[in-house]
C-alpha cells in the first residue's frame with residue numbers, strides 16, 4: 001500500500017519520514033495554506049529523500065503554466081489537483097507532462113459526490129478522496145463518512161485521505177481497502193511541522209494491521 005505524508009516543509013523531516021517508510025511526500029503549492037512551500041523549499045527537501053520516494057506537488061486551481069513551471073523546476077514526480085479542476089484540465093496536464101502522475105483529489109461531503117469520480121477515470125492516473133470542509137481545501141483533519149466508501153472500487157488506484165491518524169488508521173483499513181493512504185494534520189505538531197513520533201506510531205500500527 002502507498003503511504004503519502006503530506007504538507008512537508010522541512011528537509012530533515014522529509015528525510016526521516018521517507019526512512020520510516022513513507023512511499024510519497026506531498027508539498028503544498030497553495031499559497032493560502034500554512035503548509036505552503038515554494039520551489040526552493042521543495043528542492044531542499046527533494047535533495048534529501050531517496051529517488052524512489054514519490055514527490056507530489058499539491059495544487060488548487062493553479063494555471064497549467066504555473067504547475068508545469070513548479071513541477072519541472074523542483075523534480076516533482078506527481079501532481080495532486082485539489083481544487084475544482086475539470087477532467088479536461090487533467091487531460092491537458094497529462095498531455096503536457098506525460099511522465100508525471102496526475103492525482104485528482106475529490107472532496108466528499110456525501111455519498112452522492114462519488115458520482116463525480118467517473119468523469120476523471122480516463123483523465124487521471126490516480127484518485128484521492130478527501131473530506132469536505134466549508135472553508136478549507138485540505139489538511140483539515142475532517143473525516144469522510146467511511147461507511148460510504150465500503151464498496152468503493154473505482155477501477156483506478158486511489159488514496160484515502162481526511163482525518164486519518166495513527167489512532168484510527170486500522171479502524172479505517174478494516175472497513176475500506178484503498179491503494180494508498182494520505183495523512184497530514186494527524187501526524188503534525190502544528191501545520192507544516194510533522195511529529196516524527198506520530199509518524200513512527202503510524203508505521204507501527206500499519207505493521208500490526210498487516
Ligand SMILES: O=C(O)c1ccccc1NCC(=O)[C@H](O)[C@H](O)COP(=O)(O)O
Pocket residue numbers: 006007026028030033034035058059060082130137138139140141142161162163164182183184185186
Ligand atoms: O494541507 C493543506 O494545507 C492543503 C491546502 C490546500 C489544499 C490541499 C491541502 N492538503 C491536501 C492533502 O493532501 C492533505 O493531506 C489532505 O487534505 C488530508 O489532510 P488531513 O485531514 O489533515 O490528514
